[in-house]
Amino acid sequence: GAGVSQSPSNKVTEKGKDVELRCDPISGHTALYWYRQSLGQGLEFLIYFQGNSAPDKSGLPSDRFSAERTGGSVSTLTIQRTQQEDSAVYLCASSLAITAGGPPDTQYFGPGTRLTVL
């Protein structure tokens, strides 16, 4: 079946502009995750959704970052007033569910969106 898809694959924007990044999870996956990966580094957790709700927003770097998920499916990560330090690859992942007290489900990653802020 189809994997996690992200769009656009590349985005170049000017400092101060707003950008929206989209993630389509695997069908039937209720959990969705956003990460940021700077060049040569590991993944930095941003936010996760269980259904349409985001229990933990602590990873969002600033109030310029926001994310939403509607219909338990597609998610959008919005960055307002972009800065050069926002340049990175933004990765989305999905998993079947998040079960408190149970074993973690496998996260399946999309190919990422490479954001460049000039």
Add this chain to the structure above:
Amino acid sequence: EDQVTQSPEALRLQEGESSSLNCSYTVSGLRGLFWYRQDPGKGPEFLFTLYSAGEEKEKERLKATLTKKESFLHITAPKPEDSATYLCAVQATTNAGKSTFGDGTTLTVKP
């Protein structure tokens, strides 16, 4: 705060030369430790989940092991196609949805 440290940062091997990658972690209570493979320009690809100390998992030339403080990814007789960045991550029992990643080990296998 959960922490993951991977070593070495980079590893160059000759084809057939076995070695190990290290992942040291601190977490309030381990829900799971994960190994991923990441090829350039692509998202991470899941390899293994380990849940408790003493557990081992194998897949082809890869074997992952877990203790209370670290995990090893052993690569036996590697081939050039094993070249990639290997990422380690942990999830704590106190926050089921959040994974903390290390910076990865970039493996290069020369023919």
